[in-house]
Amino acid sequence: MTAVHDRTTDLATPADWAGAAPAPIGVDHAFNGYVAGTVINALDRLGVWERLAAAPLLDLRALAVDLGPAVRERVLRELVRAAATCGWVRLQEDGDTALLTSAGQEIIRMRGYFTWGVGGYNEVFAQAHRIVTGEGAFGTDVLRDEAMVALGSGQNDRSFMSGTLDEVLADVDFSVLADLGSGISARVSRVVGERPGTRGLGLDISAPATELGVRTIAEAGLTGRVEAIRTDVLDVCHRDAHRDKLAQVDTVMSFFLLHDLLADPVTRPHTFTRLREAFPAARTFVLADTMLRPDAENSASLPVFSLGYELAHALMGVPLHTKETYEELFAAAGLVPRRIVPFGTPHSWLYVLEAR
Ligand SMILES: C[S@@+](CC[C@H](N)C(=O)[O-])C[C@H]1O[C@@H](n2cnc3c(N)ncnc32)[C@H](O)[C@@H]1O
Structure with missing residues (x-):
């Protein structure tokens, strides 16, 4: 992603640091972005992205079996359907299989950000108002999930x-x-x-x-x-x-x-x-x-x-x-x-x- 410059002055800032998401952020982008982030994290915790990275066609029936006897297959399929709505997979064979798209490949590459944010800092963001009013304080009654923060950083490092x-x-x-x-x-x-x-x-x-x-x-x-x-x-x-x-x-x-x-x-x-x-x-x-x-x-x-x-x-x-x-x-x-x-x-x- 970034080129190495063997110098310590006149360093160019990479173009992607300015980002492509427009500000002001519209309501539809903001709301869908929030939900989409939770879908990325949930699929990661279930190992779906890892499977799709290894083989781009995922059999949802086999996945449900692998996730164990308590799995709620209908909910799993709805979660994958949400990913399809976001354009990251394409459902095939009456929804029994999911095919990774190129947008989904980019999500896989960057999924550490969502492990960090949704997995690690979910509670901190959700309790922001209580931190502001003084009803809650970070470190005592509002905590981050440190393992998820570290895991997300590690995923980005590898990617x-x-x-x-x-x-x-x-x-x-x-x-x-x-x-x-x-x-x-x-x-x-x-x-x-x-x-x-x-x-x-x-x-x-x-x-x-x-x-x-x-x-x-x-x-x-x-x-x-x-x-x-x-x-x-x-x-x-x-x-x-x-x-x-x-x-x-x-x-x-x-x-x-x-x-x-x-x-x-x-x-x-x-x-x-x-x-x-x-x-x-x-x-x-x-x-x-x-x-x-x-x-x-x-x-x-x-x-x-x-x-x-x-x-x-x-x-x-x-x-x-x-x-x-x-x-x-x-x-x-x-x-x-x-x-x-x-x-x-x-x-x-x-x-x-x-x-x-
Ligand atoms: C953002 S993570 C980065 C993890 C790793 N260096 C990476 O780049 O993937 C920050 C790490 O620093 C740890 N940390 C925070 N404060 C620390 C401190 N005072 N002493 C040691 N570790 C600390 C956290 O537990 C967390 O694992």
Whole structure:
């Protein structure tokens, strides 16, 4: 999706970051988009997209059998019919089979956004009014589904970000790699698995994501080479957690976590300096995050993801930052960009930084 530019200045913003959805959004687009998103997520949780990705003609009778004896076949067929109404499959043989369309292929490629939004942040969006009035607060009575957030990120990584990262990492020599906010440890497992002799650590605050991470590592045959550790990276930075294990790490990577680490304005100016101290042997930091869209309110079109990302973080009380702010904070910590590349998701940039 995004081309890699081996440079750190004059970077072109990919055309698809402006998006094709018109703003203002009409009522019919808004309502149908909401329902369509729930259909995408439901079909993903049922494994329908995975089956269609493997073979574009799906037999709904066989699917119903595979889903188990309690399956409600009529409801399943109605859900697939909704997908046909959206144009993602074509029903054939009196509705017994569904054929994937090219629009459906694009949904499969991007379905991680819906796992993230509908699967992960559904309750946060649904309770937005209670968060506003103070009747509900994020983190206590309004929660996100962390495993779904991590799963959605992992799906997008596999679909359209892994190629960019692999190309960037080809220039990075590492033997022990740490991934901060590693989610289900899919990325660290893939990267370590592809480079013999290396080891990896996946650090994540979420218990469910870490449990999924242990499974991911085992399934990749990397138990012993990659370890999933449940920890708050802020404790690693500011309170010396896990120092022994981290001392050997020579390369640190982190994707889509930095805004969480930078949330507190008091610790923000020193977070990257503390991060460097937590990994004393690390010379290279490969860091990517989604940043604030320039001039968001005045844009005549919307890309995928950005609006949901911005609103979800506002509801959680996590501020977002411009690219310029990230670059000032890196510079203050002596982290010097060697490469900067657009990283798939709109307004996301990946930095290869040298610790000097
Ligand atoms: C948006 S997900 C990204 C996951 C993964 N890096 C990826 O790109 O697929 C952010 C991850 O950071 C984790 N996280 C959030 N705050 C954290 C913290 N303070 N310490 C460690 N992990 C954290 C979340 O549990 C979640 O798995």
